Structures are given as C-alpha cells and as structure tokens.
Amino acid sequence: MAQMLTANRLKDGAVLYWRGENWVEALAEGDVFAAQPEADAALAQAQASVAGNDVVSPYLFDVRDGKPVKEREIIRAQGPSVREDLGKQAEPSTSPLWGGRKSEGFSGGGKAGAHAPHPKNAPHFSTSPQGGGQESEPDVSI
C-alpha cells in the first residue's frame, strides 16, 4: 500500500507532511510513496529535522488513492470531528483533497489542486507500524 510521512511540529504541535526534503501543512501537498524503499528513505531523511528540533516523532502511514486508510490519520489531516469549524478542514489552504468527511462519493483522484499527489499509487503491502509516539491515554478526556 502507498504511504505518506507525517510528524508534529515541535513548537506548536501542528500536523505536518513530508514533501521533497521538507514539511508542509496540507496532506494534499505531501509526497505519496508507492514503494517501501522510497518511504523508508524519506523517513530516514526526515530524522534530520528531528535532530534539528523542528518536528517530533515522524512516522509512515498507509494511504489509498491519496486518502488515509486509518481514521486516526483522517482526523489528523482534517481536524476535530466534533468541531468542523476548526483545524485544517476549516482552512482552504490545508483542507484535504478528498473533500472532507462529509463527502460520500470519493472518486479516487480528488479534485484538481495546485499540488496533486504523486500518481504512482501502486499497491504495496507494508508491515510497518502505524501511528506511535502518541501519549494520549485510552480515556484521554478525563
């Protein structure tokens, strides 16, 4: 399965995605890695920004047709599901390509944007762990 690389920015915790040799705020602008070696290479390259105290705990996550597979990553990419007026979903510049969680008919390519994801979404089965580095408690609201 295709993967993307994400982390949180140290100074404010913002969700970031890897593009080229740097981080961007919008998932739609991030690189999609079709093959494991290039995903691993990006993760290795991103360690420099951990050492440089720019980001915290980068990791790879699975995407299908440019959309995260796990709900956790959909929430990170969009913002809180209980406050759709907040977070990336409320900012046109960072709102995700697939049109938000209200969108029913996801067609695969997403709407046309300035930064389309890489077209190479060849299936690749990854066994790399998802998530991690999150100390949220099971019952985090209490």
Place this chain on the structure above:
Amino acid sequence: MYRYDEFDARFVAERVAQFRSQVARRLSGELNEDQFKPLRLMNGLYLQLHAYMLRIAVPYGTLDARQLRMLAHIARTYDKGYGHFTTRQNIQFNWPRLVDVPDILADLATVEMHAIQTSGNCIRNVTADHFAGAAADEIEDPRPIAEIVRQWSSLHPEFSFLPRKFKIAVSGAAHDRAALKFHDLAVEIVKIGAGETGYRVLVGGGMGRTPYIGYVVGEFVAKQDILACGYEDGTVLMVRLNDGAEILLRRPGSSPTTALAWNAKGTLLALSDEEGDAGIFPL
C-alpha cells in the same frame, strides 16, 4: 474554597520557572523529546492528534469567578477561544503552542491554578459532585474531604511514580453525580437511618480501555471522631469533630509541640516537645 498560602504560591511559581527553562532547553535542542516528554507530562502537557493539549486541574470542580475569567483569557489569548471541561471536572485547552505554555502556566499561577498531576501515573485531581454545596439531596458537602485528599496527595513522593494513574472521587449526596464506581477509590458520605453519618468506601473502579465497576470494601466506616492538635505554646488539644467538643491534654506555657502520633487503634496518643519532653495519653 482553599486559598494558597505562601508556600503553595512559591512552589507553583518555581514550577512555572522550571518549566519555562525546560521548554527553552527543548527548543534549543539541549533536551531531546525523550528527555522532555516526562517533564511536560508532569505539567499536564500532551502532544495529541492535532496539536498540544494542556489539561488544567480544577480541584473537585470548584472555580471562582476570577479563575473562570482567567481560563477565558487563556482561551482567547493562547487558544481558539474555547476549552473543554472534562468528565472529571478539569479543563483542557486543545490548541496551545508549546512556546506559549510557560506563559499560560504563569497566568494560571496568578489565580492559584496549575496543571500539576493532571497527567502521568500519579494520584490525579480529586473529583466531587459538581452540585456540591448546593444539592437538595446532599447529606454533607463532600469538598472538605476532597480538599484533605488533595492536600495529602499533592506531590506525595510515594504516589508520584505509580504503575498506573490513580483517581479518587468523593460524593456527599444520595444521587451519585461523581461517577464513584468508575474511580480507583471513592468515598461516599452516607447516613444510617436518621442519625449518624459516615463513609461508604469503594475501590477498584476504572474508566478507559477496560472499564471496571468498583466494589464496596466498607459499607459504613464511622467518622474518625477525634483530632489531636499541638501548638507552638505547648498546648495539646483533642477535638471531637462531630460536635467540636475539646479536651485539653496539656496546658499552654511549655515548649512548642514537635510531634503527635496515634497508635493504630486510635486508643493512645503520643506527644513530644522541643525540650525533649514526651508522653503517652490513653484515650
């Protein structure tokens, strides 16, 4: 409501200064994330899905207007204009920037608030009935007990590094609004018939991934009737809490009392003073 004394105020101010320095060292790279994470968690700062989250303690759910206004100020100034009150009566801000958190904690300290023990494997903030003091079905106000528990458990060295977080609730009403059975330890103020009030004690409850309903270990625990107190002028008193009756054990005029201790059964009281005098009183 409890008001900080000089020691509380100084401690909280010192903690803010320490955290400010820790954040500065994290941002400069002197501390890495593995080193910094336990430090920020000790001050209620999580890194969650969208951003950092700061959980602020609201002891047994009691706020005064000055504190509420400060929370509103923090929401407007450093966050997105709102906060989230939690099931256990704390408040969380969901979008603070790491660089602002020392200032937020400094603002909180001006109204006697902090984020200590709101995260990590320690005894967490004590929960009480949110209608405490105003509920029609209340037998007794639970907040004095909640405050005693808060003072005892704050920064207690033996309970700061537990294998798991530990939560305590107190309620004084017939209707349970504090979710007692979902706490590790709960005290319910109960009345036998028309007369004596005491405590029902529950243990073992929990929320989270594997919720568990607590069970009763003491159906009726009588109130500890008698409190001994020693004074600087050498006076030692026993006070019966139910009715405030006092028994003078030692007159004023000797040297300051240095220690008081009960035996396990509560039948003997030992005392000592600064000049080395000591004695045992049978009750």
